[in-house]
Amino acid sequence: MNRLLLLIVSLVATATAIAQDIATEIATTEAAPGVYMLDGANGFSSNMGLLVGDDRVVLIDDGMAPISADLIVTVAELADRPIDFIVNTHVHGDHVGSNATLAENGAVIFAHKNIRKRLVEDPGPAGGAGGLPVVTFADGVNFHVNGQDAHVRHIAKAHTDGDAVVHLHGSNVLVAGDLFFNYMFPFIDLDSGGSVRGFIAGQRRIIKMADEDTVIIPGHGELASRADLQAAVDMLVDAEAMVEALVLEGKTEEEVLTANPLADYHDTWNWGFITTEKMTSTLYRSLTAE
Numbered sequence: 001m002n003r004l005l006l007l008i009v010s011l012v013a014t015a016t017a018i019a020q021d022i023a024t025e026i027a028t029t030e031a032a033p034g035v036y037m038l039d040g041a042n043g044f045s046s047n048m049g050l051l052v053g054d055d056r057v058v059l060i061d062d063g064m065a066p067i068s069a070d071l072i073v074t075v076a077e078l079a080d081r082p083i084d085f086i087v088n089t090h091v092h093g094d095h096v097g098s099n100a101t102l103a104e105n106g107a108v109i110f111a112h113k114n115i116r117k118r119l120v121e122d123p124g125p126a127g128g129a130g131g132l133p134v135v136t137f138a139d140g141v142n143f144h145v146n147g148q149d150a151h152v153r154h155i156a157k158a159h160t161d162g163d164a165v166v167h168l169h170g171s172n173v174l175v176a177g178d179l180f181f182n183y184m185f186p187f188i189d190l191d192s193g194g195s196v197r198g199f200i201a202g203q204r205r206i207i208k209m210a211d212e213d214t215v216i217i218p219g220h221g222e223l224a225s226r227a228d229l230q231a232a233v234d235m236l237v238d239a240e241a242m243v244e245a246l247v248l249e250g251k252t253e254e255e256v257l258t259a260n261p262l263a264d265y266h267d268t269w270n271w272g273f274i275t276t277e278k279m280t281s282t283l284y285r286s287l288t289a290e
């Protein structure tokens with residue numbers, strides 16, 4: 001019991017320390033005039049896209065709940081009005097965590113219908129029932145704000161089953177959500193309706209939306225170009241083929257992990273959350289589920 005109490009105390013202390021760290025670290029990078037990438041807590045809280053201008057403020061994703069107060073301050077510094085619209089790119093808590101707080105401040109939340117469906121079952125990731133999306137879409141929705149067309153497009157069964165990417169046509173900026181981890185192995189959430197095949201198809205669709213000058217805001221990692229996204233697709237296609245060859249030989253998941261087919265990608269792509277081992281395991285699980 002004492003040990004349990006100690007564990008709880010230390011967990012609470014760690015969570016408080018993390019929350020305090022997060023509250024002081026929103027980095028702002030200009031992607032184009034009036035378009036910013038906001039990075040909550042050095043990538044820990046995911047990247048967000050912010051579109052400001054004469055008539056509306058649109059925020060694409062809103063980070064983890066502990067950054068919401070700082071997010072409001074950061075947006076206020078860049079825009080001369082509060083956030084009008086929020087677009088959620090998917091259901092994970094590091095992308096929708098400030099929904100409830102920002103909705104309370106008047107923002108209207110747009111999301112794919114599967115995001116709302118999942119959040120109705122468990123509103124926790126969005127900071128409570130107040131964070132539920134108010135407007136939902138199936139294939140997409142268009143915004144006509146600040147002199148440009150912003151197209152939100154659903155990508156089926158990729159990172160999750162409710163993904164969307166946002167193309168800011170006037171600025172030539174794409175906000176990819178977690179369809180793009182820049183030089184990090186991607187998280188493909190098979191348990192939330194994602195799939196490796198859908199992820200690759202989604203990335204290829206984003207590449208088609210882009211040209212060589214397009215600036216891409218990835219879900220995690222540095223501001224990117226189409227060439228960076230192409231590198232991510234090339235890696236994943238090759239990694240999938242290597243794991244598939246072993247699956248076709250009849251190898252078990254353990255045998256595939258032991259063979260370590262992704263070894264050459266380790267140095268560049270391995271990171272804390274999606275290790276080489278976890279990526280291999282995801283590829284195996286997705287391939288054998290199809």
Ligand SMILES: [Zn+2]
Pocket residue numbers: 090092095159178187
């Ligand atoms: Zn995610």
